[in-house]
Amino acid sequence: MTSNMRLNKVCQHCHQEFIARTMLTRYCSHTCNRIAYKQAKRDQKLQSAIHHVSAQPMPVINYETIADKPLLNLNEAAQLLNISPLTLRRWLKAGKITSIRKGKKHLFDKRGLLQ
Ligand SMILES: [Zn+2]
Structure with a gap:
């Protein structure tokens, strides 16, 4: 999708200002987008692992x-x-x-x- 819209936005990864063409653009470049995506996936995986471990009940020992x-x-x-x-x-x-x-x-x- 192309548009004539020009928006000044700040990249959510490198925090540099850039010109976005859509309302939904969050990153200045494909590189920033890719790095942020990988980081988000990593965090997600970590969270689910933490949840998985803490969900195991500690065995009660006499x-x-x-x-x-x-x-x-x-x-x-x-x-x-x-x-x-x-x-x-x-x-x-x-x-x-x-x-x-x-x-x-x-x-x-x-x-x-x-x-
Ligand atoms: Zn960036």
Whole structure:
């Protein structure tokens, strides 16, 4: 769409003044538009990731049952170390911590965790 309209506008990305031809133009150039679009997409993705993580309920652990067990599951071990289960999984992957595998499950020796 072409028009004879000339509007002085300020680019929403680089904050420089430019002449827009439509009411809806927000950026001075394709480059600014593209960068701003990518940034918006990135923010959107981050927001949805934050929402996804915070939407997971923290498992409720009874400390008395932890005290009686020599082996703990992942959630209980995370609770004992006062870290999130996701952090514990990251530590496992990085080799900071070892576990006993039973099938798909990780079991943790409580004495080993507290050393
Ligand atoms: Zn610009």
